[in-house]
Amino acid sequence: MQIENRTPYDKLSRKIALIVITVSIAPLILVGGLIFDQFRSIYRSKVYAHLAEVVDKHKDNVNNFLSEKQGEVQFLTRAFTYGQLTDPQFLEKTLKSMQQQYGRIFVDFGVIDRAGRQVAYAGPFDLLGADYSNADWYLNSRDKVTGISDVFMGLRQSPHFIIAVNSGEGEHRWTLRATIDFLAFSHLVENIRIGETGYAYILNRNGVFQTKPPASRDSNLVLTPYETVRKPLTAEGVTIQLSKGSDGEKYVTVSSQLKGGDWKLVYQQNASDAFSAMIRSEFFTLVIFLTGGLGIIVMALYLSRKLVTRFRIIDEENAMMNRQMVETGKLASIGELAAGIAHEINNPVAIMIEEAGWVSDLLEDEGRDMSCYAEISRALEQVRTQGGRCKDITHKLLSFARQTDSRIAEVSLPALIEEVVEISMQQARYAQVSLSLDLDRNMPLVRASVSELQQVFLNLVNNAIQAMESEGGKLTISCRAEDGQALVTVADTGPGIPESNLGRIFDPFFTTKPVGKGSGLGLSICYGLIHQMGGEIEVESGVGLGARFYIRLPLPRSGNGQEYNKED
Structure with a gap:
């Protein structure tokens, strides 16, 4: 196992970088996290409020549509008699008049006697004499002044619903039936489109679709609510729930009661689509925070290394100055030693020169007759010359050593x-x-x-x-x-x-x-x-x-x- 060698400067660099990073990034994370959480909470509340307003508005539109059509059919029973409405020509004329005034929302009219048989009919189908005595819509509306049925296929084998208005009493009780165009009704709900996955639909008490579901909807999708964000304040208020779909995705489901609780208007949207703007903002914010944090880390590492490098240079310069002082001290000591040696040598050399001169003088006085006079004179002269040279050298050495x-x-x-x-x-x-x-x-x-x-x-x-x-x-x-x-x-x-x-x-x-x-x-x-x-x-x-x-x-x-x- 190889052991990593870390110098004190490396450890100091890491400590400085860690301190700078901690001091810089910790407030950034705290402040950023607080802002991030507040932004998410505010944005979610804004989205929920917007969806609730949209669903509540469309709920009112659907209820108003049903109330208006119900009121228009009820007006016919009050304005005209049973005899008039059972006249085929009059009933046909009345249907055309209603279609001219309100569009082709009304598909047909029919008058049903007390026994549940249609005694008069105006419309595109051959339904005269049809027996509705066992039809669910007829049975559900007999004891009411007016009634609106669920959407069903019926004898015409196409989805529709019926508005029934009862008139008369006892043996003379009769019912005016009006069929409402399903497409016109569906458009009221299908217009609720937000984002790419948001759509709306209507369900009855049994969970059966009362409007045409979007073609993109998975018919097998099962939603399991796990959090109620907003509860209705009234019986017909708006409920917002977060649900988990059987496909693993999260959904926002907004619902409200229709038709006195018989129907439910439901708006459904994928949570990632509903909060797409928030997710994009969070992504860009996260990128900015990460980029800023990375910049802080890089600058902390760079500055710490640069600072520690400067410390190392200063330490090396101090060490070099210390060594220079040691070398200077050594040189001073050597100079003093050289000066002492030169001084000690200078004295014997001076005596040698003086003695050589004295011998030379004796030789001049008493030794001219010696056969080796010339050789001795030459040797003495050499002694004086070399002694003088030694004296000159020691003098210069003393001069150099003293100049400190x-x-x-x-x-x-x-x-x-x-x-x-x-x-x-x-x-x-x-x-x-x-x-x-x-x-x-x-x-x-x-x-x-x-x-x-x-x-x-x-x-x-x-x-x-x-x-x-x-x-x-x-x-x-x-x-x-x-x-x-x-x-x-x-x-x-x-x-x-x-x-x-x-x-x-x-x-x-x-x-x-x-x-x-x-x-x-x-x-x-x-x-x-x-x-x-x-x-x-x-x-x-x-x-x-x-x-x-x-x-x-x-x-x-x-x-x-x-x-x-x-x-x-």
Whole structure:
């Protein structure tokens, strides 16, 4: 099992991202959920109220239609006598008059005697003499002044319903029957169309259709109510129920009583169709919330990583500064040690030079006759020369070691470079490296830290010598003023730097030297010091082409405000 290595920065990044996401998304979810719930509740109430209003309005229309037709037939029994209505010509004339006035809503008229036999008939069918004594509509309406039958097929084998009005008393009791056009009646209900699946129909007490059901309706569909949204306030009020169909879909069912409770007007619609606008709004709202949440998550991850990356850089810079301080402390300690050693060496060397001079004086006075006089004189002269050279070296070493002050001062770059080269001369001889200097001694002074510049040049010179120590080579150092800047070039003929490493040589702890021969901080420290002075350091190299470092330091402006120019 592989264990995932997680750094403290990765954990910090995850914690920051989690906090930002939680603080940002939690209010969004709470507020969005509250708005979402309120919107759904309000929209559902609006839909239910609209459907209830539509069904209630159509209920009134159907009831008014039935009442009007019932009243019109009842008016005929009051306006005309039994004798008039049983006259075939008069009854036919009356039917045509009613059809001209109200349209072909009335299909036919018939007068039925007390025994239930049709004694007069006007209409398109041959129904004169028809016996209705056992017909349900006739039996149900005999004890009433008026009655409206259910829709049935009857003798004409087509759906219709009858309005019956009874008149007279006792032996003279008779009935006027009017057949109502089924299509005209069905259109009153079929006009209730909302959405793609909404439709209306009428049922009687036995659940039999009194209007033509839509062709798209599944005749086998069974609805099981599971929630009553709105109960009727009156006996003929509107009831709204949520039902589950046998097809697995949810339906909104709105119903109201007709004809005194004998019929029921039912409106039915698929719930997804009834609330389609709400569902679309919820979908787009959800997409917006998800997009916003995703944006918050992405930004939280991005910002947390960017912030933690910045923390890591700061920590690395602090660590590098700490290491620089350690290196500076080491250099100071080495400088003090070198100063002590140089001082201790300087005293014996001075005594050696003095003793060589004293021996030389004795030889002049008493040893001219010696056969080896010339050889002894040459040896003493060599002792004095080499002793003086040692004294000069220790003097320069003492001077270099004592310059540890990082305060800004006016510095002569050519003189400083010569001093550094003198210190590195012996190391160059051992590595078979020849030194070449091209220094403009007339260039102006630069304002910088002497000790820091010494550290930079000494590091570059030592790196160049170490790069060429295996096969030898040539180290060229030039210094001149160019475009208002002091340009120092340190070039060697060593093996060069691969192109893949050029972008990393100034990174802390990057080194190609063997373990124990380099810390990878030298060039990083040089880069930091030069940039602190307001300058720049660049490198050009390639495999087999040597390396060339360019150091540019700002030159002070002249008295008239213009920068120094070599040609002036």
